[in-house]
Amino acid sequence: MPGKKLTLSKAGLVLVLTLMALTMFVPIVNLFARSLSHPDKVHLLHGYEIWPRGFSLINYQVVLSNPIVGRALLNSLFITITGTLLSILFTTLAAYVLTRKNLVGKTPLMLFLIVIMIFEPGIVQEYMVIKDLHLLDSLWAMVLYRMINVYYLIIMMRFLEDIPESLTEAAKIDGAGHITMFLRIVMPLARIPLLTIGMFYAIAKWNEFFKSSIFLSSPENTVLQVLLRQFVVERDTSALVGAAELLKNSQIAQLDFSSLKAATIVIAMVPILLLYPIILKHYTNGVMEGGVKE
Template identity: 50%
Template sequence: MKNKKNLGRFIFYILLFIVTLTMLIPIVNLLALSLTDPARVKEVTGLTIIPKGFSFDNYRVLFSNPQIMKSLFNSVFITVIGTALNLALTIMAAYALTRPGLVGKKFFMVILIIVMVFEPGLIPEYLLIKSIGLLDTYSSVILYKALNVYYLIILMRFFEEVPEALIDAARVDGAGHLTVLFKILIPLSKSSIATIGLFYGVFHWNEYFRASIYLNDSAKWPLQLVLRQFVVLNDTTSMLGANSLLSFDKASQLSYKALQAGTIMIAIVPILLIYPFILKNYTKGTMEGGVKE
């Protein structure tokens, strides 16, 4: 029995390793392509994971482009502000909807579920954004889905797992709503809040569709929209206009394909760097540091 269990675990690990490779190899291949010497780009194949030669020329061109740097700042700004707003609204709504004495709780939940199932169409949404004067502003993409009902329900379940006796004891000591929320519920729900925050952050970082509709000023475009212009629409004019850091010979050797790979890496690396700080919260229980019953 033990040998069968070990064999099954070994096969499971092998399968996980294969699945991991299928996800990592394309990313590592893009990284290798972006770091390859421009003169040797043709040597890079779809399975290459080690750069042919080593050069930062592609990144020097990309980071010398003011549109890339501006769009990177825009993405960071939209992601940070948007995620902070999302978490604030989700936490406050989850706290209110999990209070036993809330009048009309079922009514509010029905309304939220209806909104989650029947989302408004793009045209009414656009007309609303236009009528309240948010077109061509960061608010038009930050306020979209400021509260995700699905994530709200997840956080409500975590808040409901906190023993009511713990909250009652705090109220006996004179704790108000803010104290209960910030001193008890939030610390005991850090794992769920970190997870939801990651989901919100990835959503804002990857958003480009509504930005392409609501943001006409290219100076306000997020990085994903610039990436789409360059990689999907093959708009090379603005991307290749900042080659002053390279000699004419070097600039003439630049590969459009390698520049695409470098742009993609700039877009995905920042969000990948956040994962290690969030993953440590996945293994923590909601009642870590709480009372034992």
């Protein structure tokens, strides 16, 4: 078939995209290889080799043996999961309200939201608001922080506007209220945008470092990204010192800083990487729904 022929331009495009994918894939695999290499052989790992030299879990053992790291990991998961679910809920609710034709003052509301999106408040103002709400050094400060992103709200609005009005009109005739229409019609039909903005929210919540370092001060409420910066950027090895029995292990003195740093990055990276195949699976299935059936 003519459409199946591999032209020179398509081959060039495939080559370029493959090279671009390798520039992202190889460094990640190299981090795994370096973190899993044996302490005695890690110095043999040069450049971007993707196969570990020897095998050892001592790097992960050192990092995860610190109770602060485990606590920070749980805090990050709580902020990401809870914050993402609340953000999805309230973003969809706001989009549903703003797409109602009989909404009074819709234009001023949209102008207000766009101004907020363009002119973001400064860190001092945000800090004072968090302080007045008595949320300083509370995980809820990061859960509630920027719960609704105006850009994602606009994306959701554009999708909800494409839902046929006949569906909501039929629901109204059957006596359904706004809550019923939102839960029974809007939410099931909005699976694809919900997954999309949910992924965006989850990545933003998980990777948030700057505001976490300001709003969260105690070690009990720290997050993984703050510890990651202390160790990787500031080279503060005391932040990742593990249990006393591990410190007596002779292998600890032989650990390479780069391999220990790689293990720390992998621990912070794996949870969010696992999100992509899950989202992609449902996203692809959702796109295929409604296609032409024979």
